[in-house]
Amino acid sequence: MKVTINDIAELTHVSKSTISRVLNNSGPVAEKTRKAVIEAMDRLDYKPNEIARSLSLRRTMTVGIVMQDIRNPYYANACWHGDRLLEEFGYSAVICNVDNDPEREQACLNSMGYRSVDGVLCIGPQEETANIVRAVEEMEIPCVLVDTDPEIAKIDTVTLDxxxxxxxxxxxxxxxxxxxxxxxxxxxxxxxxxxxxxxxxxxxxxxxxxxxxxxxxxxxxxxxxxxxxxxxxxxxxxxxxxxxxxxxxxxxxxxxxxxxxxxxxxxxxxxxxxxxxxxxxxxxxxxxxxxxxPIDKMIDIGVRILLKRMGGLKGPTEHEVLRAWLVERESTRKIR
Amino acid sequence: MKVTINDIAELTHVSKSTISRVLNNSGPVAEKTRKAVIEAMDRLDYKPNEIARSLSLRRTMTVGIVMQDIRNPYYANACWHGDRLLEEFGYSAVICNVDNDPEREQACLNSMGYRSVDGVLCIGPQEETANIVRAVEEMEIPCVLVDTDPEIAKIDTVTLDxxxxxxxxxxxxxxxxxxxxxxxxxxxxxxxxxxxxxxxxxxxxxxxxxxxxxxxxxxxxxxxxxxxxxxxxxxxxxxxxxxxxxxxxxxxxxxxxxxxxxxxxxxxxxxxxxxxxxxxxxxxxxxxxxxxxPIDKMIDIGVRILLKRMGGLKGPTEHEVLRAWLVERESTRKIR
DNA sequence: ATGATCAGAGGAACCGGTTCCATTCCGGGG
DNA sequence: CCCCGGAATGGAACCGGTTCCTCTGATCAT
The missing domain is CATH 3.40.50.2300 (Response regulator)
Known part of the structure; x- marks a missing residue:
């Protein structure tokens, strides 16, 4: 059986509240008590239940990454960057593949609501502008669109020119x-x-x-x-x-x-x-x-906007526009 | 504010238990009551909170897919197959990238315990056999290894010859x-x-x-x-x-x-x-x-084994071994 | 008419955490 | 000596669901 906070409480003769306090460094705890609690945790190999935590805090520390096709290296790469950056800030990514299917895109966006993610990063959405906006509003969760139709005014976007x-x-x-x-x-x-x-x-x-x-x-x-x-x-x-x-x-x-x-x-x-x-x-x-x-940069900016929003920042929607550049390799040459 | 099961109960003058019953089709509910409840749900646009559900059921309907590098098309493809098949069975995948880093692989495997996934599909693990086994046992969660060292006897595996x-x-x-x-x-x-x-x-x-x-x-x-x-x-x-x-x-x-x-x-x-x-x-x-x-087939088999295990099936570990075949294209020819 | 059976519904405990509030205990200032 | 304030802790409610158990009332066979 999984060991819970109650087991620790019982073992240390200390209340749940106090255990929680040492766990989160919230509120004062006597050094002696802290030591005892930590030792008990080690001994029982206690791992806090993230689900219970999420329920209580109404925050899951996860963000959904919605994209068209994970098998397309462009998206895979974008996804990788997003995942890495989010991880740095303590979030983990739930990737959601929609296989270029508008219906799945809708369904996926909606399901983010159920899954209780804290935010959504949507890369290269293809659905009609209006539908995207509606879906996003319905979830009542911060959402940033990367590499999208720049006409979407009501949602934060990061686009390429x-x-x-x-x-x-x-x-x-x-x-x-x-x-x-x-x-x-x-x-x-x-x-x-x-x-x-x-x-x-x-x-x-x-x-x-x-x-x-x-x-x-x-x-x-x-x-x-x-x-x-x-x-x-x-x-x-x-x-x-x-x-x-x-x-x-x-x-x-x-x-x-x-x-x-x-x-x-x-x-x-x-x-x-x-x-x-x-x-x-x-x-x-x-x-x-x-x-x-510069998809890595676009993702970077997108994630940072999302982090701000998840942190509670309101303010006007942001619209970043980046410029690409040419990379010359061997498939082109001067005409004779 | 999010609408909860209590709001529905209040609106319909029916207890939580009954709402839950119509939600899950568990236990008997009078047709009249069911109608009323469903209508109320529609009206308030109620979406059950999956987090609360998971806590109560001790089941998240998610499985972790651990792989080396999502940017490698081989893994991206494998991941896609896994995700799709799992979705068919009502599970959603949490992908976890370890970037060819043994330490991250360990950490990731461990974190699966915290994240309360119901199972883990580990594709192409590179870590020492012994370490993998230990990590998997520590989580106490069903785990299937795909494309791995076939010497791992204590865990279900699907490998290529x-x-x-x-x-x-x-x-x-x-x-x-x-x-x-x-x-x-x-x-x-x-x-x-x-x-x-x-x-x-x-x-x-x-x-x-x-x-x-x-x-x-x-x-x-x-x-x-x-x-x-x-x-x-x-x-x-x-x-x-x-x-x-x-x-x-x-x-x-x-x-x-x-x-x-x-x-x-x-x-x-x-x-x-x-x-x-x-x-x-x-x-x-x-x-x-x-x-x-045949990575798609390997994933397919792996997922099916995992589904069985998550369904509670015990029994001896399974070890599937598949054979690959040659695809002739243009990069080879008879020697002169 | 009566007791057994069962559909339908409610109440409360529970899942594993967090947090507000109350309580105790302590030392220091008046 | 008493009062006050703050550190340390406990208790209980809460997050949003599920489920077991209990209770009511209707139906049916005897």
Whole structure:
């Protein structure tokens, strides 16, 4: 049987209250008593029951991390950072995977209420803005959204300037002499949609007209199977772009294989740029030129805001916006 | 303020006990009363407090998943499977990352006791057998070890036959005509050590002498920085093997880049085989020939054993051993 | 009519902690 | 010598549920 605070009380002939006091250093305890209590705890190998503690304190020292897909290294990495930082502050993370499913996202957010977490960090939510807001309000628990639609005004957010990131890519490619640049996306997240805007605006700013046939949008499902028929077709028709901008590294890596299969060389025949700078981007051959998304910093800021809120700080909602930068590797080169 | 069972009781003029009965379908309740209670719950948007429930029932419906490194896709994938399956049975997973640190592994295992999880799934523990056993016994909570040292007799385990897997690789390479096969490892986990045994035995079985200079062992740290000086040296000295067997895909993918940098082509100059079949193995160029480790099946079996134990089943410890198989991609070819 | 049976509901103890309040005991100042 | 104040401790209520036991009243067979 588990040893409880009562067992310690009985053994030391001291009341529960006093035991609790030495446990939490709350209130005065005579040095002699303290010693005796601590010794008894050691002897019985006493471990306070966190559940009982949580019930009493109405505080669990856990925060929920809600994310789209733990198998995606981008999220796994984010999750790792969050977990580590939270741990430093005595919290433990309950990770919650929603598998890119809006319904599960809703359900998961709601379940956080049941699970009595003290706060929620939501990374890359895909659900409609309004639904997110409603769910968050319903839980009555501090919540910070990281890497999300920046239009959400009522909740604290940490976002990346994806439009700027998209422009960065185009600027860079144009500076290498490219003018025929394709954009490949699934338009799945708001981040992707913003990157698309950056792509268009970047081109315009450089005086290049946006060619709709070079914008290839295709659902996540096919990407998971590693296919992109529209891109293949574009190339087979002899309309191959000289550079491809993929809306994230995951897709970029798929494209490496597709081009390889078509006998096209990267970067000799076509330059390729990704977005996110996941670990694999540096491991792949050729090394992928990409936009480094400072997810660790974003998580860091997000967690710190959350900690403040959990500490009881009210005040106006915060909206941090960060900028990404380009990492040049081997998948891009000057056009001949 | 949160609405509790007492608020419902007050509103419906019914006792707590009855509310609890309709909540859990335990014991008889008149249809009229049930209706009224349910309506009141809806009206006040009542959500039972899981913490209080856990305290009372001494059961949290959570299980801890302890693993080495969530950023490693192999573990992320395993974690995902575990989480999903547990969810099906009404449990939620608390993931616990130990970052390849034996001390954290110990601490984490212990903390599971505090956190009152109902069970623990430990994936790829690296700690000394004896320590693991002690920690697990100390928590007095069901625990299943997946992908671990199979010598642990006192705890349920699910393991891969890594020796067999290693032999598989050697057999395959020899059948392609290779005789000078290097083995690259960090000897970090027991899995790696067994694969090494498989490598040696496979060679012997084929009548090839094991050349110690072809076994390259090097700590995890350098791998994380993407380096392998010993392998580089071996090749620069003109002793390049015709095939390389990496102890896992992670290392294999690093090696792809190293060889690329040395101007060696895969598979034309040297064949490369990994182990694990992580997602990236199929995404990388050239596609990596590797051993498919059925981690999903291993997790599946592990979770089912754990569920039985949590259900109260005693009985002798179980030890499942699975076999992996080879997946041929583009990183290997017949020797000229 | 009567006793047995049982559905339906309430009361109270319990899970293992925390905390407010009351009580005791002590020494020091008036 | 008495009173006051504060340190040390105990007692009891509380957090929000579950569950055992008891009690009531209706139904049914005898």
């Amino acid at each position: 994806n439009v700027y990131g998209g422009q960065l890519v185009v600027d860079y490619l144009v500076s290498l002499g490219h003018r025929k640049i394709a954009f490949v996306t699934s338009d799945f997240t708001s981040a992707e949609r913003e990157r698309r805007v950056g792509y268009s605006e970047g081109l315009k700013a450089r005086g290049i007209e946006v060619d709709p046939s070079l914008i290839i949008s295709q659902g996540e499902g096919q990407w998971h199977r590693g296919e992109c028929p529209s891109l293949m077709e574009l190339i087979r028709n002899g309309n191959a772009p000289t550079a491809i901008f993929a809306s994230n590294d995951f897709k970029a890596i798929r494209i490496v294989r597709l081009l390889h299969r078509l006998g096209l060389s990267i970067p000799d025949d076509v330059s390729l740029v990704g977005f996110d700078d996941i670990d694999a981007a540096a491991m792949v051959t050729p090394g992928l030129t990409t936009i480094h998304q | 890594n020796v067999y897997g290693g032999q598989l690789v050697v057999d395959y390479l020899v059948s392609l005509g290779h005789r000078k096969i290097a083995f690259v490892t960090s000897d970090f986990t027991s899995a790696e050590r067994e694969r090494r045994v498989g490598y040696s035995e496979g060679l012997k079985a084929r009548g090839i002498e094991v050349d110690p200079s072809l076994i390259i062992s090097q700590g995890e740290g350098q791998w994380h920085r993407g380096e392998c000086p010993s392998l580089m040296e071996l090749i620069r000295n003109g002793n390049a093997p015709t095939a390389i067997f990496a102890s896992n895909d992670f290392k294999a993918i690093r090696i792809v880049r190293l060889l690329h940098r040395l101007g060696l082509s895969i598979p034309d100059d040297v064949s490369l085989v990994g182990f694990d079949d992580i997602d990236a193995a199929a995404m990388v160029t050239p596609g990596l020939t590797t051993i498919h480790q």
